[in-house]
Amino acid sequence: MGHQPATKNLSKIPAGVWVLGFVSMLMDISSEMIHSLLPLFMVTTLGASALAVGLIEGLAESTALVVKVFSGALSDYLGKRKGLAVFGYALGALTKPLFALAPTIGIVLAARLLDRVGKGIRGAPRDALVADITPPHIRGAAFGLRQALDTVGAFLGPLLAVGLMLLWANDFRAVFWVAVIPGMMAVALLLFGVREPERHEGGKRSNPIRRENLKRLGAQYWWVVGIGAVFTLARFSEAFLVLRAQQGGIPIALVPLVMVAMNLIYAASAYPFGKLSDRVSHKMLLALGLVILIAADLVLASNDHWGTVVAGVALWGIHMGITQGLLATMVADTAPADLRGTAYGFFNLVSGIAMLAASVVAGLLWDWRGASFTFYAGAAFCVIALAGLAWQPGRTVSMK
DSSP, X not given: OOSHHHHHHHHHSOHHHHHHHHHHHHHHHHHHHHHTTHHHHHHHTSOOOHHHHHHHHHHHHHHHHHXXXXXXXXXXXXXXXXXXXXXXXXXXXXXXXXXXXXXXXXXXXXXXXXXXXXXXXXXXXXXXXXXXXXXXXXXXXXXXXXXXXXXXXXXXXXXXXXXXXXXXTTOHHHHHHHHHHHHHHHHHHHHHHOOOOOOOOOSOOOOTTSHHHHHHTHHHHHHHHHXXXXXXXXXXXXXXXXXXXXXXXXXXXXXXXXXXXXXXXXXXXXXXXXXHHTTSOHHHHHHHHHHHHHHXXXXXXXOOOHHHHHXXXXXXXXXXXXXXXXXHHHHHHHSOGGGHXXXXXXXXXXXXXXXXXXXXXXXXXXXXXXXXXXXXXXXXXXXXXXXXXXXXXXXXXXXX
16 A cells, blocks of 8 residues: 555545544634533532533533534525534634633533534534535545544643643633633634535425425435444443543543543544545444444453553544544435435434433443443443344445
C-alpha cells in the first residue's frame, strides 16, 4: 500500500467534509473542557448530589435526542442543511459562558439543556450534509475522517482541562471561560468555510415524517437502525469506564486521562476503518467491532488494576473507531437522498434511547452486583447483537 495511496485518498475527500470535521473538533474541544469537569464542579463548588448530576446528564442527553428527529426532518423539508447546522453550533457556543457564570445548579441545568438542544439541532443536518457533498464510493472514508477529527477534539478538551486546572489551582470558572474561544471559532469556520451543494428539485415539499415518506425508508434502513440500537445497548455510557479507572486508585485529577486514551485510539482508528468500509463487507466489519467490544468487556471485568483498565479502554476505542462512522455510512447508503436528514434523526433518536436504557441498567447492575458483573452483562449483550447481525431482511446492505 505505502503512504502514497493514503494521501491520495485523503485529497479526494471534498474540502467541505474537512471543514465540517474541524468545526466538530473545535466544538468538541470547547464542550469537553467543560463536560470533563462539570460533575466535579457541580458536586464540589455548587454542592450538588450525585443523583442531581445523573438527572441533569440524563435530561440533557434525552433532550438532544428528541430535537435530532425534528431538525433532521426540517432540513429535508427546507432542502437546506447548513443554516440549521450553524444555528445548532451557535446555540452550543452561546451556552458556554453560562457555565462559567453559574451561581446555582438550576443555571447549570438550563445551560446544559440549551447546549444539548444545540447539539440536537446540528447533528442530523451535519451528517446529511457530509452524505450530500461526498461521492458514494468514498463515503465511508469521509465519515471516518469527520469522526476522527471530532474525536481529536474529544481528547484535546479533557487534556486542556487537566492542564489548566493544574496551572490555575482548580479554578473551574477560569477554565470554563477559556472553553468559550474554540466554540466561537467553530461557528465562524462553519459560517464562512462550507458551501451547501445546489439542489435541483421542483415540486411541492411534503412533510418528511408523514407515513408514506417513512415507508420509503424501507426495511434495509430500519434494519440498520435496529442494529445501531442493539450495538448501543451493548455499549453503555463511557462514564462507567471513568468509574472503573477510579476504582483502580488512579488519582482524581488524572481520571479524565482515561477518556483521553480512549479517544486517542478512537481518533486514530476511525479514518482507516472508514476507508476500509468502502471496500469490504459492512456486516463483517460490524461483527469485528462486536468481537472487539466483547474483548474490552471481558478485560474490564477481570480486575481494576490500572494496566488492565487501560487495555480495556484501548479495545473500547478500537470498537468505536470501527463502528461509529460505519453506521453513519450505512444510514446514508440505505436512505433516499431527500430523506437523509430524517433518517439520521430517527437513527440518532433510537440509538439515544438505547444509550439511556443501557446506562440505567448498567448503573443498577453496578450498584447491585458490582463492576465486573456489569461488564460481563455488556459482553452478553454483544453476543445477542452478533445474532441480530446474522439475521437481515431482503438483500444484504452494501456487501462490497
